[in-house]
Amino acid sequence: MKPETIILGGGPAGSSAAILLAQAGYPVTVIEKETFPRFHIGESLLPSANRSFCRLGVLEDIQAGGFLEKRGAEFTTPTRDKEVINQFSDGMRKDLTSAFQVERAKFDHLLLERARGAGAAIEQPARIHQVQSNEGGGWTVSYEKNGQSPQKTARYLIDASGRNRILGKHLKLPDESLPYPKRVAVFAHFRGFPRRPGERAGNIEITRLADGWIWMIPMAGDRTSIGWVSGLQSWKEGSGSPEERFEQTLAETPWLQERLANASRIGPVHMESDYSYSYQNFAGADYFLTGDAACFIDPIFSSGVAFALESGIAAADSIMNHSPQEKGIPLAAQKAYTRRFQKGLQTMRKLTDLFYSDAGYAILMNPKNPFGIVPAFNSVVAGEVRPPFRIRWRLWIILSLYRLNERYHFVPTPPLSPSPQ
Ligand SMILES: Cc1cc2nc3c(=O)[nH]c(=O)nc-3n(C[C@H](O)[C@H](O)[C@H](O)COP(=O)(O)OP(=O)(O)OC[C@H]3O[C@@H](n4cnc5c(N)ncnc54)[C@H](O)[C@@H]3O)c2cc1C
Known part of the structure; x- marks a missing residue:
C-alpha cells in the first residue's frame, strides 16, 4: 500500500x-x-x-x-541615465535562456x-x-x-x-x-504601459531607489505588474494611504512618468509587509x-x-x-x-546583499567582463543557484569586487533618487 x-x-x-x-x-x-x-x-x-x-x-x-516569454532582466536608474541589460542567452548556461512572466x-x-x-x-x-x-x-x-x-x-x-x-x-x-530590514511592497496591474523594444519586450525591469526599488513585469495581454518595495521604517515615517503613496512614488520617478502617461491601473493596489x-x-x-x-x-x-x-x-x-x-x-x-x-538560499542571499548595498549596486550597474564574470552572473540570475565551479569562482570575483568597493569606493554609486542629487 x-x-x-x-x-x-x-x-x-x-x-x-x-x-x-x-x-x-x-x-x-x-x-x-x-x-x-x-x-x-x-x-x-x-x-x-x-x-x-x-x-x-x-x-x-x-x-x-x-x-509572456521573459528573456532577461534590466536594471535602470530612476533618471534612466544608466541601464544594464542581462539577457539570459548571454549567460554561461545555454539551457537557461528564457522564462515566463x-x-x-x-x-x-x-x-x-x-x-x-x-x-x-x-x-x-x-x-x-x-x-x-x-x-x-x-x-x-x-x-x-x-x-x-x-x-x-x-x-x-x-x-x-x-x-x-x-x-x-x-x-x-x-x-x-x-539579517534584512523589514520591508513593505505595494503593487498593482496596469494596462497600456509601453514595453521595451524587440527581444527585450518580456524583460523584467528594476529601478533601485535610496530605500527600496520598483519592479515592472510585463505580462500577456498588455498587462504590466508594477510594484514598489520600501523599507518598513521609511514607510512608517511617511503618510497617506498605500494607494496615494504608491501613485506618488511612481509619479516622482521620471523614467516611469513618461511611460505611465497613457497607462491606466486595472485592479486594486495590493500590499505585503514584513518578510x-x-x-x-x-x-x-x-x-x-x-x-x-x-x-x-x-x-x-x-x-x-x-x-x-x-x-x-x-x-x-x-x-x-x-x-x-x-x-x-x-x-x-x-x-x-x-x-x-x-x-x-545562500547564493540568493549573496545576490540580495549585493543589490541592497550601495557599493554592490555600483558594481552591478558598471559591469566589466574580465574572466567572463558577466555571463557567469547572468547564469546565476537565471536560476543556477547551486553553480558548478566554472560559474562559482567567477561569482566569487564579483562578490569580492563588491566587498572591495565597500572599503575603497572605487566605483561610484549611480543615482538612487528620482531628483538630481
Ligand atoms: C512583493 C513580492 C514579490 C514577489 N515577486 C516574485 C517574483 O517576481 N518571482 C517569484 O518567483 N517570486 C516572487 N515572490 C515570491 C513568490 O510569491 C513566492 O515565493 C511563491 O508564491 C511561493 O509559492 P508557494 O507555493 O510556496 O506559496 P504560495 O504561492 O503562497 O501558495 C500557498 C497556498 O497556500 C494556501 N494556504 C495558506 N494558508 C492556508 C490554510 N490555512 N488553509 C488552506 N490553504 C492555505 C494559500 O491560499 C496559497 O494558495 C514575490 C513575493 C513577494 C512578497
Missing part, C-alpha cells in the same frame, strides 16, 4: 508535489483555502523553473497557456488542475485550522469546508501553505532570523516544508516560484523513494533536502 500524503496549500509548491505523487499512483489530498483563479504575487519566473515544468510534464501546457491567477489554477487531472483529491475552498501529529505516527488535519469541520489523516504532510507557514508555526520549529525568514530544517521523518513555508528571502531576484516548484518536486521524490521504510524519511535524506535548498 502506498502511504497517503496531505498537502497544505495549492500554490506552485503544493501543486508540483501533488502532480508527481498522483502521477505515481500515491494517494494525495491538497487542501486549499482559496477558490481559484485568485490573485497572487510572484509573477516573474526564472529560466530554471522550466526544468521543473519538464519534470512535471507541464511545459507544453505552460507554453500554450498564453504567458505569469499572471499567477491563471498559472496557479493551471498547475492545480493538472494535479487534479493526475488523480490528486482537491479540497477547495477549505481552510486548515489545525494539524496534529498522531501518537502511532502520521497526521490529522482539521479544516473548514462548506460550514463543516472535517478531518483527514495521512502518513505524510507537505507544508506548502506559503508565508502562512502552518506546520512551522504549529511545531514551533526553530527559524533563523535573516524574510528561514527555518533551520526543512524536513522531518514524516513532513516536508516547501516553498515559502520553508523560507522566504527578498523577491528582488525572482527566485520564489522556482524554489517552490523545485522543493515540491524534491519532497514528493523523497516520499516516493523512502516511504516503504517503516520509520519514514531517514535522517540523512531529511538533511540532504535541507542542505540542497539552504545552498541555493
